[in-house]
Amino acid sequence: MNVKRTEELVLAQSEDIVRARQTVRAWMIREGFSLVDQTKMVTAASELARNAVDYGGGGVVLLEQLLEGARAGLRITFTDRGPGIPDLELAQTDGYSTGTGLGMGLGGSRRLVNEFTIASSPGQGTVVTITRWR
DSSP, X not given: OEEEEEEEEEEOSHHHHHHHHHHHHHHHHHTTOOHHHHHHXXXXXXXXXXXXXXXXXXXXXXXXXXXXXXXXXXXXXXEXXXXXXXXXXXXXXXXXXXXXXXXXXXXXXXXXXXXXXXXXXXXXXXXXXXXXXX
């Protein structure tokens, strides 16, 4: 797999979540993804960026344009420096939330993308990677 292009954004405040959404949409349009794929990826990215800001104390998002044979994709990695997630399985259960949200962020994001990975441990922060292929 080749990484053709990358871009990194800081996630520190609410305005950064909006910027991340706009950047993801621009990348998806540039790469020729359908409107449905654009909407799915932007929605997932928005949820994960909000998690990084609200629960992770901020972090970074890395966008990578991928080429693998004849297919093209967009991989987005969200890294925060927060308290980590003690129970990843529970955190991905619909309806579970440690805050005031609906508890759909991680599970919903997982369903919107082709590939989803999450790594976290208490005191070490969280890394979530999502990928969508065209």
